[in-house]
Amino acid sequence: MPGEDVWRPVLDGSVVLRHDRVRGGDLLLMPERAVRLSGEGGRILRLCDGSRTVEGIIAELRGTFPDAPLGEEVPAFLERIRAEGWLR
Amino acid sequence: MTVPPAPWALLAEVTHACPLHCPYCSNPVELVRRSRELATADWERVFGEAADLGVVQAHVSGGEPLLRPDLAAIVAAAHRAGVYTQLVTSGVGLTATRLEELVKAGLNSVQLSVQDARAPGSDLIAGRVSYADKGRAAGVIRAAGVPFGLNVVLHRHNLDHLPEIIALGAAWGAERIELANVQFYGWALRNRAALLPAREQLDRAKATLAAHRDAHPEGGPELVWVMPDYYEGVPKPCMGGWGMRSITVGPDGTALPCPAAYAIEGLAPPNVRDRSLSWIWTESPAFAAYRGTGWMTGPCGTCPRRETDFGGCRCQAFALTGDAARTDPACSLSPDHHLIRDLVEGLHETAVDGGESRTAATVPSGFVYRRPT
Numbered sequence: 325m326p327g328e329d330v331w332r333p334v335l336d337g338s339v340v341l342r343h344d345r346v347r348g349g350d351l352l353l354m355p356e357r358a359v360r361l362s363g364e365g366g367r368i369l370r371l372c373d374g375s376r377t378v379e380g381i382i383a384e385l386r387g388t389f390p391d392a393p394l395g396e397e398v399p400a401f402l403e404r405i406r407a408e409g410w411l412r
Numbered sequence: 413m414t415v416p417p418a419p420w421a422l423l424a425e426v427t428h429a430c431p432l433h434c435p436y437c438s439n440p441v442e443l444v445r446r447s448r449e450l451a452t453a454d455w456e457r458v459f460g461e462a463a464d465l466g467v468v469q470a471h472v473s474g475g476e477p478l479l480r481p482d483l484a485a486i487v488a489a490a491h492r493a494g495v496y497t498q499l500v501t502s503g504v505g506l507t508a509t510r511l512e513e514l515v516k517a518g519l520n521s522v523q524l525s526v527q528d529a530r531a532p533g534s535d536l537i538a539g540r541v542s543y544a545d546k547g548r549a550a551g552v553i554r555a556a557g558v559p560f561g562l563n564v565v566l567h568r569h570n571l572d573h574l575p576e577i578i579a580l581g582a583a584w585g586a587e588r589i590e591l592a593n594v595q596f597y598g599w600a601l602r603n604r605a606a607l608l609p610a611r612e613q614l615d616r617a618k619a620t621l622a623a624h625r626d627a628h629p630e631g632g633p634e635l636v637w638v639m640p641d642y643y644e645g646v647p648k649p650c651m652g653g654w655g656m657r658s659i660t661v662g663p664d665g666t667a668l669p670c671p672a673a674y675a676i677e678g679l680a681p682p683n684v685r686d687r688s689l690s691w692i693w694t695e696s697p698a699f700a701a702y703r704g705t706g707w708m709t710g711p712c713g714t715c716p717r718r719e720t721d722f723g724g725c726r727c728q729a730f731a732l733t734g735d736a737a738r739t740d741p742a743c744s745l746s747p748d749h750h751l752i753r754d755l756v757e758g759l760h761e762t763a764v765d766g767g768e769s770r771t772a773a774t775v776p777s778g779f780v781y782r783r784p785t
């Protein structure tokens with residue numbers, strides 16, 4: 325199958341992404357820890373459902389942010405979250 | 413009065429009943445009887461109100477929460493409210509069927525306790541045969557694929573087994589090992605003399621920890637060291653500040669800013685049976701009592717660390733001095749620090765020890781076990 329080794333990011337099973345309706349913004353919840361996502365972090369991570377590639381995620385966001393430097397920012401953000409162990 | 417920030421966490425102590433009898437139990441000396449426990453519907457309401465206030469995480473604890481037959485309904489209520497829920501369990505009674513039921517209800521993670529690296533020591537501390545059950549429970553948790561933390565309370569009789577304890581956690585498949593140096597609340601204070609370690613034991617344990625972290629910078633379980641405040645000269649920033657981050661609700665509905673605060677006389681804690689959690693958090697005198705820095709006495713009032721450690725632990729100040737508004741005696745600046753210093757100063761290993769690692773089974777324990785009638 326082509327593209328088999330292409331990364332299709334998905335949240336780690338221990339991590340829950342949810343909106344914080346009391347404080348506003350999005351949170352990553354995991355054992356003993358809650359991480360507040362800044363900016364569009366939550367919007368990006370919501371697209372990480374294991375079906376989209378990083379390119380696919382960028383393409384999806386392009387509609388909302390036509391002028392943003394998504395090509396650099398999104399992969400860097402996803403790598404940071406993966407390094408924390410929250411994305412697979 | 414200023415409005416407090418929204419709370420993040422709820423500690424739901426659904427029962428005080430427990431199959432274990434640990435001498436270091438931090439639950440109050442007077443336990444809540446089963447007949448006075450909150451009903452399922454009370455807990456459902458508490459989780460809804462907690463989420464409305466801003467709570468996003470809960471520890472469902474006890475006692476042993478598995479002794480509540482309605483535990484899955486309680487977990488489901490937490491899940492419906494969007495709260496990330498961790499079960500805190502001794503592992504006794506955690507079968508695959510039970511865990512499956514809880515995970516289906518929305519349970520997010522499990523924290524399992526073990527008392528020592530091997531059966532004799534672990535069973536000695538637990539006051540009953542339970543180590544094998546815990547091993548089985550670990551297998552069940554791993555098979556279910558839920559995030560798995562192991563909690564070990566460390567004290568004189570198991571600190572020297574730290575390398576084996578870490579190895580056990582790795583073998584059982586824990587992602588996180590909480591190495592919680594014993595604290596002296598509730599029942600545990602009665603066993604302080606039998607539990608306090610020698611300073612050399614702590615020094616070795618810290619060296620083990622550092623070496624382990626160097627050897628495994630990534631991979632292997634994450635090790636979390638809960639500091640032994642009696643030995644550090646600095647107090648714990650307890651609960652992230654009184655009434656600032658967390659709410660404890662006890663088996664009978666008593667609401668407290670900290671699970672150890674049952675013991676503070678005159679606090680008059682509110683109860684979720686009488687009041688909404690919102691009133692309890694924002695308006696109750698008990699939650700306001702030691703919030704912020706205005707209540708501080710002694711050296712805390714002008715100390716640069718007062719916003720960092722909030723004057724230490726109110727419950728410890730009360731337990732050791734009879735006044736919850738005094739500086740935590742664990743702080744070296746406290747006028748009461750001698751209460752702790754005098755205790756731990758004499759605790760050194762004798763040469764007789766000869767480096768033999770002492771196993772709990774060969775040490776006359778002198779424990780007062782927790783055996784409620």
Ligand code: SF4
Nearest residue numbers: 712715717718723743
């Ligand atoms: S004097 Fe009070 S605020 Fe200062 S370090 Fe000690 S406990 Fe903390």
